[in-house]
């Protein structure tokens with residue numbers, strides 16, 4: 343076990359995490375050069391294009407160190423975004439060390455900070471690396487100071503590197519061996535294996551990436567899952583180099599994959615502990631948490647006839663995304679669709695994008711909302727995942743909204759703007775502490791305010807330097823109301839939102855104004871109104887088109903006419919016919935564009 347090193351790479355987006363991982367794999371001979379064409383660790387196209395790693399993967403490398411010994415280095419990939427913070431914490435808790443990659447020309451940026459704190463909290467050894475030293479603009483001294491000031495760890499022996507040219511790669515591998523502790527664990531104890539990640543493979547079913555903490559796991563072992571209680575037969579184990587390679591056993595300290603004929607991802611939850619059914623460990627490893635969707639939105643097919651296809655697509659996506667939830671929903675305006683639950687806004691965007699790209703679906707998404715707890719006059723308590731389902735005022739005793747505790751990190755100069763933002767979002771400050779130039783703030787903020795656009799605003803007011811994390815605290819009574827939108831006097835249920843009474847009029851007016859810009863002119867005048875209960879609080883008109891598009895340019899050339907019609911059809915794709923009015927996707931999300939008061 344003293345020849346094993348388990349480590350992750352943490353970095354802000356674009357600081358070179360994937361490039362460095364590729365270099366390390368290449369240097370250790372994991373893949374031939376021609377296989378290195380693409381960044382191997384980001385397996386999904388969409389990840390490559392968005393540049394965000396959403397599914398953790400790993401590589402087991404063999405490295406012959408300067409001391410002549412051969413070491414088994416397990417590189418464990420971590421996702422980088424706050425929506426996936428639980429997965430990050432599970433990946434890091436499977437490691438003894440983490441390489442903190444900082445772009446020497448950019449310095450420390452927001453995302454590094456939260457992940458780095460998670461690593462420090464978990465007792466993981468952090469090795470700072472200043473990457474992109476080949477760039478003329480590299481400023482290692484500045485970056486070093488920022489690591490010390492902002493993150494607060496010693497950066498005196500940060501390694502100067504370039505994942506592009508290969509500079510510093512050997513030094514990094516030597517540091518992994520010398521500075522990161524070997525795992526500790528008892529191979530003779532009952533099995534405790536932490537599930538770091540799990541995903542669905544069409545051929546073998548669920549694949550689990552595990553860190554063996556204690557004990558030994560072999561094929562044919564009957565394993566059980568301590569959180570779910572499910573039992574399965576272990577069929578195959580092995581490691582990724584990054585290609586999969588079978589092994590006859592995985593022992594304490596090692597990282598590898600397990601296949602056990604599992605069909606449902608829900609049986610193999612990230613963070614759960616695997617043990618041997620006949621000889622179980624007396625307790626699971628700490629830190630298991632059920633991930634629950636926090637953000638809900640309606641997803642509807644643009645063509646009603648594609649409902650079944652949308653359901654099939656969502657089912658396929660769910661195979662590989664245990665956090666995605668969905669159930670059928672009917673909207674008067676949009677017809678049959680699904681109410682879907684996501685971990686956060688990025689998760690929602692990824693699902694939406696995959697539905698469109700991988701499954702070729704045209705969908706309309708409604709504005710994201712949170713779950714409200716409603717105490718009705720008759721004493722019953724219900725949970726509302728869709729604003730249109732909020733009972734009428736006469737039946738309501740109390741509406742409670744989810745409150746989260748938000749932890750924010752930022753350099754001192756951004757404290758003012760960040761506090762203003764939190765206050766605008768109905769935040770309640772809990773405390774503020776200084777750590778050198780770095781400030782930690784704790785706030786309680788209604789989740790509904792966070793899901794709208796908090797993350798983007800936080801980034802813009804802090805120029806990307808502030809980072810955040812949040813955790814559900816409780817449901818708390820709130821004076822919220824539903825703002826409805828009427829189009830040509832018909833209420834469009836998919837456009838209803840719930841918001842605090844103090845903001846309701848303002849938001850209603852702004853949404854209607856935004857929608858006027860977003861809804862194209864049609865053959866008739868379109869009236870857009872906002873209402874609270876029976877009271878109309880705002881109204882705008884979209885004036886009718888005077889002339890028909892075709893009339894203008896049609897001069898007998900039929901191919902031109904066809905082209906125009908095709909163009910119109912393509913442009914129509916993300917439009918939904920509501921009554922006699924065509925509403926584009928953007929208009930359903932107009933609430934996201936409303937600025938704070």
Ligand SMILES: Nc1nc2c(ncn2[C@@H]2O[C@H](COP(=O)(O)OP(=O)(O)OP(=O)(O)O)[C@@H](O)[C@H]2O)c(=O)[nH]1
Nearest residue numbers: 353355356357358359360361393394474504505506
């Ligand atoms: N000049 C230079 N460019 C580099 C170096 N390392 C990475 N890059 C470039 O920086 C960009 C981002 O690198 P990635 O490895 O994709 O960064 P990442 O941190 O994995 O980013 P995400 O996957 O988006 O989180 C790419 O265009 C790389 O080619 C380096 O040492 N020098």
